[in-house]
Every structure is written in C-alpha cells, then in structure tokens.
Amino acid sequence: MTRALAAVAAIPDDDAAAQKSGMSPRVSHAKPFIAFEKVSVRFGKGDKQVQALAETSLSIHEGDFVALVGPSGCGKSTLLKLVGDLLKPSTGHVFVAGREIGATPIRIGMAYQNPTLLPWLTIRDNVMMPLKIVAPFRSQFRAKRRGEFRDRAEALLAQVGLAGFGDKYPWQLSGGMMQRANLCRALVHEPDLLLLDEPFGALDQFTREELWQIMQELWMAKKTTVLLVTHDLREAAFLANRICVMSARPGRILDDSPVGFARPRSIDMTYEPDFVALNQQLRSLIVAARGGTGIVQAGGH
Amino acid sequence: MDGIMDLVRRKSASIALIIGVFVFWELACLIGGISDIVLPRPTQIIASLIEYWPAIQPHAAQTLFTTLVGFAIGVVIGILFGVGIGSSRLAYDTAYPLLVGISSIPKVAVVPIFVLWFGAGTVPAILTAAIISIFPIVVNVATGIATVEPELEDVMKTLKASKWDILWNVSLPRSMPYFFASLKVAVTLAFVGSVVAETVASNRGIGNMMMVASSTFNVPLVFAGLFILAGLGVGLYALFSIAESRVTGWAHRKDLAVT
Numbered sequence: 001m002t003r004a005l006a007a008v009a010a011i012p013d014d015d016a017a018a019q020k021s022g023m024s025p026r027v028s029h030a031k032p033f034i035a036f037e038k039v040s041v042r043f044g045k046g047d048k049q050v051q052a053l054a055e056t057s058l059s060i061h062e063g064d065f066v067a068l069v070g071p072s073g074c075g076k077s078t079l080l081k082l083v084g085d086l087l088k089p090s091t092g093h094v095f096v097a098g099r100e101i102g103a104t105p106i107r108i109g110m111a112y113q114n115p116t117l118l119p120w121l122t123i124r125d126n127v128m129m130p131l132k133i134v135a136p137f138r139s140q141f142r143a144k145r146r147g148e149f150r151d152r153a154e155a156l157l158a159q160v161g162l163a164g165f166g167d168k169y170p171w172q173l174s175g176g177m178m179q180r181a182n183l184c185r186a187l188v189h190e191p192d193l194l195l196l197d198e199p200f201g202a203l204d205q206f207t208r209e210e211l212w213q214i215m216q217e218l219w220m221a222k223k224t225t226v227l228l229v230t231h232d233l234r235e236a237a238f239l240a241n242r243i244c245v246m247s248a249r250p251g252r253i254l255d256d257s258p259v260g261f262a263r264p265r266s267i268d269m270t271y272e273p274d275f276v277a278l279n280q281q282l283r284s285l286i287v288a289a290r291g292g293t294g295i296v297q298a299g300g301h
Numbered sequence: 302m303d304g305i306m307d308l309v310r311r312k313s314a315s316i317a318l319i320i321g322v323f324v325f326w327e328l329a330c331l332i333g334g335i336s337d338i339v340l341p342r343p344t345q346i347i348a349s350l351i352e353y354w355p356a357i358q359p360h361a362a363q364t365l366f367t368t369l370v371g372f373a374i375g376v377v378i379g380i381l382f383g384v385g386i387g388s389s390r391l392a393y394d395t396a397y398p399l400l401v402g403i404s405s406i407p408k409v410a411v412v413p414i415f416v417l418w419f420g421a422g423t424v425p426a427i428l429t430a431a432i433i434s435i436f437p438i439v440v441n442v443a444t445g446i447a448t449v450e451p452e453l454e455d456v457m458k459t460l461k462a463s464k465w466d467i468l469w470n471v472s473l474p475r476s477m478p479y480f481f482a483s484l485k486v487a488v489t490l491a492f493v494g495s496v497v498a499e500t501v502a503s504n505r506g507i508g509n510m511m512m513v514a515s516s517t518f519n520v521p522l523v524f525a526g527l528f529i530l531a532g533l534g535v536g537l538y539a540l541f542s543i544a545e546s547r548v549t550g551w552a553h554r555k556d557l558a559v560t
Contacts (some may be wrong), residue, residue, distance in 0.1 A: 081455070084455065084458070084459040085458075085459070086455050086458055086459065108459040108460070109459070110455060110456045110459045111456075112452040112455070112456070114450065114452050116450050116452050116453040116456060118453075118470075118471065118474070118475075119551045119552070120474050120475075120477075120549075120551040120552075129470065130460050132470065133457065133460045133461070133462045133466050133470070134460050134461065135461070169551065171551075185456075186456075189460070195459065
C-alpha cells in the first residue's frame with residue numbers, strides 16, 4: 001500500500017465489513033447519506049434478460065466525493081440512475097437521507113457528457129432552468145428571475161470562468177465552455193447530491209484538467225456529495241475521496257478504496273509516484289475485471 | 302460580405318428564372334400560334350385578371366377564408382395529436398398506423414361525405430382543408446417531441462420536473478422548428494383541400510369560379526384563377542417562413558450569421 005493510501009487506511013476495513021453486513025458503516029457517522037441495500041438491476045424479460053447490476057451494497061456519506069470506475073457496460077451509469085430515481089431496482093432498496101428513494105425531498109443536480117444545453121435559451125437562462133423547476137425556487141422564479149436568481153447564475157458562471165458569457169447562446173461556445181455551463185446548471189439549485197456521468201469525457205486533455213480543477217474548487221467550497229462515473233482513472237484519483245472499482249457485467253463492486261491526497265490537488269501531483277502507483281493499482285484491477293484482455297481506456301499510462 | 306452577395310445572386314437567379322418562364326410561355330404561344338382556348342398567354346391572363354377583378358375578388362376572399370379557417374382547425378388538432386402521440390411511446394405505437402391509414406386516403410374522396418353531412422358550401426371546404434393539413438403537423442410535432450435527448454430528460458427528471466414542466470420547457474420549444482417546417486407544407490396543402498372541395502361542391506370560391514369559367518370556355522379566367530391560387534399560396538408560405546425565422550432562429554443560426 002502506498003503512503004498516500006496508508007494515511008487513511010484505518011477507514012476502509014470498517015467500511016468493507018459494514019458493507020458485507022449491509023449495515024451502516026463508519027462508526028464516526030450516524031447514518032449514510034446514500035445506501036444501496038442488496039440492489040440488483042435486470043433489464044428485459046425471459047431469455048433476453050440482462051443482469052446489469054449484480055447484488056450490490058454501498059454506502060456513501062454526506063459530503064463525500066465518490067468515483068465509480070470500471071470496464072464499459074459494467075453498470076456504473078445504472079448505479080447513478082438508481083440514485084437519481086430514474087430507474088427502479090429489480091431487487092433491494094436505495095435509501096437517500098434515511099428514506100427510500102422517491103420519498104426523499106433532496107435536491108439532485110446532474111450532468112452528462114453531452115451538455116444538453118437548450119439551444120433556444122441563453123447560457124444564463126440555461127443555468128437558471130433548475131430554479132424554474134425545483135420546489136423551493138420555482139414559486140419565486142417570476143419575482144427573482146431578473147434579480148437574485150440572475151445574480152446567482154452569473155456568480156456561478158464567473159466561478160467557472162464564464163463571466164460575461166451569460167448572454168451568449170450555447171452554439172457560440174466551445175465544447176469545454178458548454179460543459180462548464182452544464183456544471184453550473186447542475187449546481188445552481190444548490191443540490192444535496194451531484195451526479196456526474198463522464199462529464200469531461202468528450203473534452204481534450206488540457207480542457208479536461210482545467211475542469212477538474214474547477215470541479216475541485218466547487219466541491220471544496222460547497223462540500224456537496226458527489227457521485228462521479230468515469231472511465232478516466234486519473235480523473236477519478238484526482239477528484240474523488242473514494243474510488244469504487246466495478247466488475248464487468250453484471251456489475252458488482254470489486255474494490256472500494258479511499259484516496260488520501262491532500263487538497264487542493266494540483267495537476268502536477270498526478271505525475272508523482274504515489275498518484276501513478278494508485279493509477280496502476282486501479283488499472284490492474286480493471287484489466288482483471290474485464291478478463292485481462294485489451295487495454296483500459298484512458299487511465300494513467 | 303460574400304454571403305450577402307451570394308444571397309443576392311441566388312435571389313436574382315430565381316427571379317430571372319420566373320420571368321424567363323413567363324417570357325418563354327408568351328413567345329411560344331405567339332410563335333406557335335396556340336389558341337387562347339387551349340393555352341392563353343400570360344399577358345391575356347393578367348388582362349382578364351384585371352378585367353374580372355371585381356368578380357374574382359369575393360371568390361378569392363372566400364377561398365382564403367375557408368383555407369385559413371380549415372388550416373387553423375388543422376393546426377390546433379395537429380398540435381394536440383402531435384403532443385399526445387409524441388409524449389408517449391404507447392400512444393405513438395397505437396395511433397400511428399391509424400394516422401397513416403387516414404392520411405393515405407385521397408382527400409378528394411371525403412368531400413362527398415362532408416357534402417352529405419353538412420351540405421354543399423363553406424363547411425366541406427373548411428373541413429377538407431383541415432383534414433388535409435393535420436397529418437404533416439401531427440407527424441412533425443410528434444417527431445420533435447419524441448426526439449428529445451434522453452440525457453436532457455434525465456436531467457429534468459432528477460429535478461423532479463413534472464411531465465408538464467418537461468413539455469412546456471423542453472419538448473414544445475424543441476419541436477418548434479419541426480412545427481414551422483410542417484406549417485409551410487400544411488398551408489399549401491390546405492389550399493389544395495379547400496379548392497378541391499369548392500370545385501366539387503360549392504357555388505363560391507376560386508375552385509368554383511374556375512369550374513364555371515371552364516364550362517363557358519373562358520380559359521384566360523381559368524388561368525387567372527390559377528394565378529390567384531399560386532399568389533395566395535406563395536403569400537402564405539412567405540408569411541410562415543418569416544414567422545419561422547423569427548420564432549426558431551436558433552435552429553437556423555448559420556443563416557442568421559450570414560445575413
């Protein structure tokens with residue numbers, strides 16, 4: 001085990017044991033924010049049935065930044081959709097804030113690889129869209145759209161380096177800029193939980209690294225609980241506090257390890273031996289998970 | 302700048318083509334000695350347009366009225382059906398075969414039925430115009446709504462947006478370019494519907510006027526009717542094109558960037 005991992009090595013054993021029993025893990029925290037209890041997902045019927053997610057139990061604490069990595073089609077996104085209440089588990093339960101999903105009044109922000117900004121709205125109006133929909137804000141939307149809400153959107157845009165772009169339309173922006181605006185849209189309603197599904201996957205390396213740093217700043221400022229699905233191991237190790245490695249379909253969690261690097265983390269840090277070692281360790285896990293053939297997408301080396 | 306010059310060049314080419322066709326027509330009739338009972342010359346047609354204008358005008362107004370009322374009914378029903386069919390996979394699969402069946406019936410064939418039900422006159426013309434313009438609108442609106450990116454729908458659902466929220470904020474605005482594209486097609490089709498109905502069963506409208514004129518061998522007047530129809534059709538098409546570029550300019554940003 002590397003030095004960086006050793007710094008927080010006391011926790012994972014607890015965690016792993018707690019997961020096996022399906023009970024609340026870490027003693028220091030009262031209740032997990034998100035808990036998967038023996039959740040599995042199957043698609044289709046009869047012969048065509050596909051098991052997307054094998055029985056999985058997983059707990060995530062409030063304010064944690066968890067990355068899910070694994071081979072393509074392993075059910076990472078399925079896990080994300082379960083938390084977003086976009087998909088019902090075939091068996092088991094998903095609890096958020098102690099209550100079954102769907103019954104919880106938490107606010108969720110979501111961002112996909114495809115920025116899906118609405119082309120007929122300005123960047124500012126796109127960012128403000130959640131305020132028009134989500135409960136405590138929607139009743140005030142008419143009154144505050146030109147005041148407080150507008151300022152809030154502008155402040156967020158400035159934070160990601162898009163100051164002055166509020167009046168532009170999505171097609172006037174580059175891919176990286178659209179993805180920044182997409183992040184703003186996912187954060188404007190101050191979600192309790194942020195779901196990211198390969199949000200930086202379509203960007204070039206330098207833009208991606210820039211966005212990692214922005215993402216880190218945003219997270220350090222708000223400490224929102226984040227669940228990040230990615231196949232970029234460097235991204236997972238740079239951003240997350242904890243990395244869950246999933247197996248090939250039907251997905252299960254093979255490994256669950258904390259990432260102990262001090263924040264704020266810099267891009268230079270990703271070339272240091274500890275970081276590289278963690279990447280290699282993750283990579284070998286995934287190579288094994290997909291049957292030891294081929295090359296893992298992205299990753300360290 | 303190149304773009305503007307290019308636009309002028311394209312426009313002037315199409316205007317030159319239109320004028321060229323009429324000049325060719327005029328000259329061909331003159332040189333070939335074609336009788337005006339077979340094919341009147343454009344100048345004769347325009348002359349009869351001016352001569353009979355007081356008689357033509359109420360017919361033109363009637364046709365425009367039945368077309369627009371029928372078209373309006375078609376638009377309302379078309380949007381309702383399009384939204385319904387586009388928002389639900391089940392509705393789409395259930396209703397689509399029926400719609401294709403109805404749309405493949407030649408609309409001329411339903412005119413006698415409308416006449417049977419409502420008598421000859423304005424109502425069958427309105428209904429024929431409506432029924433003929435519904436289909437393209439339904440198909441286009443349904444397509445626009447059904448092709449919303451699933452990721453975007455997920456984002457909206459995680460915000461706990463209701464179906465209505467999604468429809469109003471995402472699906473409907475998104476289907477507007479499809480809708481306006483279908484309006485341009487539907488309005489010209491509505492003309493076909495109303496004129497066909499007037500020809501078969503009415504004593505008013507351009508269709509009826511052309512029938513009467515042809516039975517008295519007033520061929521220039523028949524062609525004058527055609528010109529009126531073409532003029533009305535082009536006018537409405539242009540009107541909806543302008544509305545389209547106003548409302549859905551975001552979908553044609555390349556054109557906007559040029560002009």
